[in-house]
Structure formats: C-alpha cells, structure tokens
Amino acid sequence: MRVKTAGRALSVRMPILTGVVFVAPALILFAVFILYPLITALSYSFFSWKGTLRGEFIGLENYVTIFTKKPFDEDLPNAFAHNLLLFAGAMVFQNSIGLMLAVVLHKIGKLKRLFQTMFTMPYLISPLVVGYLWSLLLSPLFGPVNAILKQIGLEEFALPWLGDPTTAIWAIVFITAWQWIGFPMLLYGAALGGIPDEVTEAAEIDGAWGIKKFRTITLPLLLPALGTVSILTFIGAMEAFAIPYAVGGSDGTPAGATDVMALLFYRTAFESGDVGSIGTSSALATVLFLFIFGVAVALRFLLARGEKRLYG
C-alpha cells in the first residue's frame, strides 16, 4: 500500500513536459508508420484511382467491385474459404495436439524444459523458410517424406501432396500446425501450472480420476487459455501469407487451391496491373481488417463474459 501512495505522490511531480518528451519518439513512430497508413488505407477505398492518381469520391463502388466483378467474384470466396479452413484445421489439429502435449508434459519432471524447447523450435523459424523446406521435403520426385512412406510400405500415401489441388490446402494446414504447435502447448502449459494442487487433490479424493478428472477439473480451468489460443489462432489463420506464398507462389498454385486473402490482396495491389487496383485492393484490405479486428474483439468480449459467468 505504501508503495502505491508513494507512486501517486511521485506522479504528481512528473511534469507533463517530461512525460511528453519521453513519449514523443514512440508516439511519432507509431503515428507515422502505423496509425496514419491504417486510416489512409481506409480512405483510399472510397475513391476511384488511375494508377497512383486519385480521382473522385465514389462511395462504395470499389466494394461492389470486389464482391461482384471478375476476378474477385471467384477469387474472393475461394481465398476466404481457405482462410476459414486454415482456422478450423488449426483449431482441430494443432490446438488439440498442443493441449495433449501440454497435459503430458505437465509434471513430467526434469526433462520438461528440454521438450518444450524442442517443440517450440519450429515456431521461431521464418514461416517462409518453413514453407520452402516442406515443399522440398514433400516433393514427389526426391522428397524424403514420400521415400519414407514407400520404405514402410505405405506406397499408396506417397502422393504429390502439394501438386494435387485436393490435398494442397491440407498440406498447408499440416505445415502450419507443425510450425505452431509450441504456441498452444506453452500457453496451455502455463495455464495448467496455475491450477493449484489442492484442487486436483480434492477432486481425486472425491473419486475423479483420469478422463473424468480432466473433463470436470482441468478443462474448465483451462477455458481462459483456450479463449486466448482461439483468438490468436484466428488472427494467424486470417493473416496467413508466408507459408502459402512459399508453397504455391502468389497465385495459389495449383489452380488457386492454396490461395488465401492476404495473397489475393498482394496480387491485387502489386501484380494486377489494373489502373484501379489501389481502390480495389484498399477495399479488400478494409473488409479483411474489419472482419479480423471485429471477430477478435467480439471473441474477446464473449470470453470475458463467459469467464465472469464461470467464476462469478
């Protein structure tokens, strides 16, 4: 308490000028390179463009274009569906395996640190490197993955995973999961570490063991971590760019099967050659921005409400 009062007394004495001088460098950088471009991007979408020359105000016309005109009428739903699939795939595979690893690692003893380090290693590597590495490993010609499958008698699974439009996006789900697994594992691990021993012991005395103990005690206490993991997985899946770029290039080879929203935005902004591309790509950016930010904020709100109901 004493510290707190002292802090208040001290703060009165920090002159506003000192505060402004200290904050100014960060504020200038943030305003010039983050806030200003974000707001400007929004405004670009309401104008017509001829190359880099801004024309008149056209209201929502660019938005109509990206939802109804070629090539957007096909590319946009296709790319968006892939983003949603990346999110669903990550929630189902990556986050459940991450949770399982965290549960197994909990109280494993001395080696915990070593395992955590090994599982987190891929997370630190550039997603671009990861994408290129796996495109080599999964190559149908001399890729080691198919060589292993053939050697252990699973010849029928030695497929051109990245070349076939039906499997390519699933290969990306797998590659992303391989890279990200350490992230849900660490978060769940931290949450598990926060559950007091008395709670689990009391449950054991009451006869809750194994799966039952996990379902009734551990899982509810993990809910806040589950919420955080969901939000960050959502943002990650919607912003996916480097891995799809490394695997399928900027046009989502094969046949748009690995196309995602960020690639569509990139192509529209920098590769389309269309004179109105600044307007349409800014409209794309705005829609994507509102969707990502809106859902993230809504999820966070729901999470806070759910927690309140659970813990009073």
Added chain:
Amino acid sequence: MRKRFDLLALPKHVLLWLYALVSLSPLFVMLLNSFRTTKEMAMEPLALPEEFRFTSYEKAWVTASFETYFINSMFVTITSVFLGTAVSLLAAYVFARSKRKIFGVLEGVFLSGLLLPVFLAILPIFYLFDTLGLISNLWGLILIYAALSIPFSSFILAAFFRQLPVDLEEAARIDGAGHFRTFFFILLPLVRPAIATVVVFRFVPIWNDFFYPLMLMRDRAVYTLPVGLTRFFGEYQTDWATLFAGLTIATIPLVILFLVASKQLVSGLTAGMSK
C-alpha cells in the same frame, strides 16, 4: 505430500520423444542435405552425407549473394530492435509512473496494435516511402520494424516498471537528480531482465519478416534474407543442395539465439500471448 508411482511415465516419455522426432527431424534433414550433392539426393532421398562438403554453402554465400542478404538482415534487425526498445523504454517509464489520463489513453492505443492486422496498411506505407525516398532503403525497414515493436515492447516494459518500488527514485530525486538522470542511472540498470526479454523476443519476427521487404525493397542490393530466398528459390529450383544450404543459413542465427536465450523466449512467448 504423497508421491504416487506414475504408471504412465514410460508411455508419456515415448510419446514425447516421438513428437520430438516429428518436430526436429525436418530441421536435421535440412542440415544434413545441405552437405550432400543434388545427385546424391536424387539417387537416395534419405541418407547421410557421403562426406561433409561445404561447397553448397560457398555457392549460396558467394554466387547467390547470401552474404549481402545476411549482412542486410543483421543490420536491419539489430538496429530496429535497438531503436524500438529505446523508444518503448522511454514511453513505458511514463506509462508506469505518470497517472495522467492522456498517457493511459495512449498506452491503450499502443496496446491495440497487438490486435490490428497492420500489414493491410502496406499501400499507404508504400506511397509514404516513395515520397520520403525510403523505397529500397534499409532505414525505411528499420523505422517500420521499430514502430511495429512498440505495442509489445512498451507493454512488457511498462508492466516491469510498475513492479519496481518507487523508493529508489524518490531517494534519487531527493538527492537532486532530475527525471532524465533518475531514468538513465537508477531505472535502466534495474529493468535489464525485461529489456533482455523484449530484445530477444523482437529479434525473431523481424529477422523472419518477409512481407515488408518484399513490397518495399525493390533492389537486390538491399534484400534481406527472407526476400532474397524467394528470388533464390526461383533461380536455383533444381539445385537442391544449394537450396538446403540457403535455408540453413537463414535459420542458424535463430537456433543460436534460441540456445542462448531460450528462457527469455519462452517467457516472452507466454507473456505476449496471454495479453
């Protein structure tokens, strides 16, 4: 305190080692293949190197310009981490020690940057850079990365400043030190652990980033490693040995960082994610 014998200890360890194999074997294959020749790989996709040759590294480093990319990446990453941390430190000090509303609002604005999909603002940044003459200029990247570091770094550092008791600062003030001197000579030495977390934790995404240089660096001489890799993969498509060497070069600094500072990285990961 009772200690039960864990029946599941053995299967648990088997499972964990199996996953460790899944997690690390692709990286070992990458490393081992960088010492093999493309011919060896074509004949036998899965094998150890016949001998440890560094010819692929030489080719990637010299012929494929990885030397330039590597130096650019190092320069950009170190400078921007330094700049981003410095400005965040100054701001975090004010956030933690001033109770004025305006700074509280500003802290909230910075924090929202953690959730904003900022890459969507690339077009205005492109034209801003065009006017400022920062296209194909490494300093442009440095400024962007420093700005992008502010939300995470100021958040972590402000939390750390708040934990420090103010007694020391009061004493320094009574002895006649101003805010600047108190900050530089009393507080900075105390927040070193938080600085270490921030530095290590920002190094990784900046070193790995490929989006901004892809858009803003339009000349080979200013490519960083990731964007250099995209060119390289187009040009050396069939030269697998050199491709593996290039990927390894881009990865090694991170592995070294991870081995040296895994503690900071793991704590930064959990802190950054849970907020």
